[in-house]
Amino acid sequence: GAGVSQSPSNKVTEKGKDVELRCDPISGHTALYWYRQSLGQGLEFLIYFQGNSAPDKSGLPSDRFSAERTGGSVSTLTIQRTQQEDSAVYLCASSLLTSGTVEQFFGPGTRLTVL
Amino acid sequence: LAKTTQPISMDSYEGQEVNITCSHNNIATNDYITWYQQFPSQGPRFIIQGYKTKVTNEVASLFIPADRKSSTLSLPRVSLSDTAVYYCLVGWKGTGRRALTFGSGTRLQVQP
Numbered sequence: 001g002a003g004v005s006q007s008p009s010n011k012v013t014e015k016g017k018d019v020e021l022r023c024d025p026i027s028g029h030t031a032l033y034w035y036r037q038s039l040g041q042g043l044e045f046l047i048y049f050q051g052n053s054a055p056d057k058s059g060l061p062s063d064r065f066s067a068e069r070t071g072g073s074v075s076t077l078t079i080q081r082t083q084q085e086d087s088a089v090y091l092c093a094s095s096l097l098t099s100g101t102v103e104q105f106f107g108p109g110t111r112l113t114v115l
Numbered sequence: 116l117a118k119t120t121q122p123i124s125m126d127s128y129e130g131q132e133v134n135i136t137c138s139h140n141n142i143a144t145n146d147y148i149t150w151y152q153q154f155p156s157q158g159p160r161f162i163i164q165g166y167k168t169k170v171t172n173e174v175a176s177l178f179i180p181a182d183r184k185s186s187t188l189s190l191p192r193v194s195l196s197d198t199a200v201y202y203c204l205v206g207w208k209g210t211g212r213r214a215l216t217f218g219s220g221t222r223l224q225v226q227p
Contacts, residue, residue: 004158035217042202043159043217091158104151106158 002026004107006092012113013082021077021110025094032075033093033104034067043091049075050097082114119203124222133190135221137203140184148179148186151202153220159202163188190223198225 005024013019025032034046045059049069060066064082069075079086089111093104120138127133139148147166151159163170165177165186176189190197200220 042200042219045217093158102147102149103161103164104159106160109156109158 004092004094004105006090006107006110008110009108010111010113012115014115015084016081018078018080019082019112021079021090021092021112023075023077023092023094023107025073025075025092026096026105027073029094029096029105030072031095031097031102032069033095034075034077035091035093036088037091037109038088046077046090079112082112084114087112087114119205119218121201121203121218121221123219124224126224126226127193128226129194130192133193133197133223133225135188135190135201135203135223136185137188138185139203139205142183142205146205148177148183149204149206150175150177150188151204151217153200153202159217162201193223193225195225195227197223199223 004026007022011019023032030051032049035043036046037043047060047067048056064080067075067077075092077090089109091106091109093106095102095104118141121135125133125135147164149164150162152162153159163172163175163177165179167179167183170177178187178189186203188201200222202217202220204217
């Protein structure tokens with residue numbers, strides 16, 4: 001079946017503009033994660049959705065960042081008034097939380113460049 | 116969440132066995148140890164997960180001592196295509212609100 005997809009694959013924007021990044025998780029996966037990865041760095045956790053529970057927003061770096069997950073499926077990460085330090089690859093992952101291995105399946109990422 | 120420490124980088128040659136050790140001194144009783152692999156310009160990919168002793172799959176082996184304060188990912192006979200960043204994660208694998216934390220990873224460079 002299809003894996004996790006993200007769009008756009010690349011986004012170039014000007015400082016101060018708002019951007020929306022989209023994630024389509026694997027069908028049936030109840031958990032969805034957003035991460036940020038700066039060049040040459042590890043993954044920085046941003047936000048985690050699990051079923052109908054309130055999301056874990058503890059990783060969002062500022063109130064300019066927000067995310068929604070509609071109908072337990074598609075998620076949108078919104079960055080308002082983008083800054084140059086927001087430039088990074090934004091990765092989305094989904095997983096099926098059962099009693100077995102909790103494996104996160106990652107999408108290809110969206111490379112955001114803020115000029 | 117348990118903090119992990121792993122080497123920043125390692126070098127190896129084709130055909131050698133590579134062992135990457137991760138320290139996680141404050142691992143909790145319910146925590147599992149998971150390793151991911153990331154190639155350039157791709158998202159991480161799950162390699163292996165374990166709780167104690169030894170786990171082996173078609174890609175790697177994971178060795179976990181009795182105190183579980185460390186773990187070792189073993190890659191047999193590496194090839195150039197194993198050049199990647201390897202992440203060690205410690206966290207609870209059950210349902211709930213906790214998310215696993217990725218550190219900086221170990222950058223493995225395999226030479227011909």
